[in-house]
Structures are given as structure tokens and as C-alpha cells.
Amino acid sequence: MSARDNILKRLRERTDGPLTAPQSDFAVVSGRGWSQQERLARFERWITSVHGEVIHTSRDDWTKALAELLKAKGIRRLALGREHPVAAEARAALAEGDVSLVDADRDIETWRHEQFHDTDAGLTSTRGAIAETGSLWLWPTPDEPRLLSLVPPIHIAVLDADTIEDTFFDVVEAHGWAGGMPTNALLISGPSKTADIEQTLAYGVHGPRELVVLLRHAEERP
Template identity: 50%
Template structure:
């Protein structure tokens, strides 16, 4: 019997032979119900505090607002997913005020040099957002790999207002994460940031220098 088995046996002997896990109490994580408008307001307030940028749009206006945002940044190109409806919508819009659209339709190995050296901005979908922390939920796919949101200087994320949750716990429960998850999930709160030994916080040092969120209301 090894040390682990010895310790477990002692615990069993003290508990009458059975080991039972304590009941889970998540009540501390629950928040009062709030409307979609209140969640959007809270999300925007929180994300603004960490240098993120929120633009409230409609299903009809978001591409036009995106074009204005990219123009103001002088973006030369925008990386879009090949299969997701966001990519289809942008290609179908045929707007001449959008920068060059780069379609992610090759293996990631062939895209890496472009991502790190040539792509000015990328756009991805989201799985939802967390109002309390101002966080985006992304589940990367083959069509939208995580490098799309972690490498280009400008990351633009499209978030449906109806997919905002008050807390992380609420999001996991509502979306039934227990039924299955991807190999990695991303929680993004603002652009990249780091702090040196003197605890001076700096933004945009590695990864995206800007996080721009289009909230579709």
C-alpha cells in the first residue's frame, strides 16, 4: 500500500468506511435577474474600465459601423472566417469602404507568417459575454482558431446582446458546458496587458493592442 492509499484508508476508517463529497453551494455566485439593457450597460461599463471599446449596433448597421472603425484606425486588411455567417455577411455586403478582406481558408501553419506580420485586424464571433467582469467567451474552432483573436493588433468581436450573462457561473449553466467543451475556451477581458516588477500596468504589449466589441442589440 502506497502513501496515498494509506491516507485514504485512514479517512475511510474515520468516516465509517465511506467518503462523501460535500454538497455544492453556488448561491454566493448568483445575482438578481437583470434585463438585457441593464446587462449591456454593465458590460460596457466594465469593459471600458480595462481599455476595451464597445459599440452598440443593430443587425442592419454593424457592418457600416465596422467600416468606420477600421477606417479610423487606418487598417489595410481584415481577417474574416471562411464559413461563419459573419464572414459570409461581410463578403455579401460588397461595401467599398471596407479594407481588403482576408479569408481564413488555409491550414494555420500557412497563416502564421501573415498573422504575425501582415494582418492589421481580425473579426470573430463570440459564444457570449459576462457582464460582471466585462469578459467575452470564445470557443475557438477550425474556422475561427484562437490565433485570430490573440495575434492581430486589432481584435473585433461580434456579441449578441441576448447572449450576455451576469456571471460566469450563469453562462456555464445556461449553455450547459458540462455536456461537452472544446479543447480550449477563451475568456477575454480587454486588450492584452502586462505589468513589470514595479507593478506598472501596460496595455497592448503582447497580442491585440485594441479590443473592439460590436454588441448587436
């Protein structure tokens, strides 16, 4: 029996019974009670305050907004997945265009140089966002690996407006992170940034210099 097994055995055989989790009050990190419009406004205010860009679009027309964005920023090579509906819709809409679609569902060793030197932007889906901090949350998959949002100079993230929740605690609770959290969940609150000893902020030093959120609404906004 290993040392670990011995420790666990002693814990299970405690004379005063099994350990129980203490009672905790999570009111300080939950219970904001914001409406959807308040969540949208808070999310946009916080993420744009750190140089994130938000483009509002409808779910029906979001690929048109994507094509316009790619043209405006001069993006010629876009890395994206294949299986997720966001990637599949983007591929269908851009198939006849001038943008080269770079497959992201490959072993990193087979396209390391291409990803770090020849890719203009990466497109990813999101699982939702947090209004309180202006953060996106992503669960990378083999189809949409984490480097897709961390390496290209521009990260384009597609977010559905109705998936924005009040706080990080609300996300963890609502989606059962305690029982099924991936090993590399990502929280993204703007483009990559760092600061030197004089606290001069620089963007894009260790990752994307731009973050653009295509915020999809169920219907056209008035």
C-alpha cells in the same frame, strides 16, 4: 491492466458504495437577477474600464458600423473566417471595398508570417458575454481559430446584446460546459495587457493592443 485501471476499479468497488458529489451552494456566484439593461450597462462599464471599446449598432446595420470602424482605424487587411454568419455577412459587405480579406481557415504554418506581420485586425464572432466581469466568451473553431483573436494588433468582436449573462457560473450552467466544453474556450476582458515589476501597465505586448466590440441590438436604439 494499467495502474490507472486498477485505481478506477478499486474506486468502483468501494465497500461503502459509489462516491457522490457533495452538496454545494452556488448562490454566491449566481442569482444576480439583473435586467437586460443592467447587464448591458455593467458589461460596458467593466470592459471599457480596461481599454475595451464598445460600438452600439443594430443587427441590420452592423456591417456599416464595421466598415466605418475599419476606415477610422486605417485597417487595410482584415483576417476572418468564412462559414460563421458573422464572417459571411462581413465578407459580403466588404467584398467591393478597399480592405483585403485574409482567410483565417488555414493551417497556421501556411500563413504564420502573414498573420504575425501583415494582418491589421482580426474579426470574430462571440458566443456571449459576462456582465459581472465585462468579459466575452469565445469557442474557437477551424473556421475561426483562436489565434484570430490573439495575434492581430486589433481584435474586433461581434456580440449580440441578448447573449450577455449575469455571471460566469450562469454561462457554464446555461450552456452545459460540464458536458461539452471545448479544449480552448476563451474569456476575453479587454486588450492584451501586462505589467513590469513596478506595476506599470502596458497594452498590446503579448497580443492585441485594441479590443473593439460591435454590440448588436435587435432594433435601433433611441
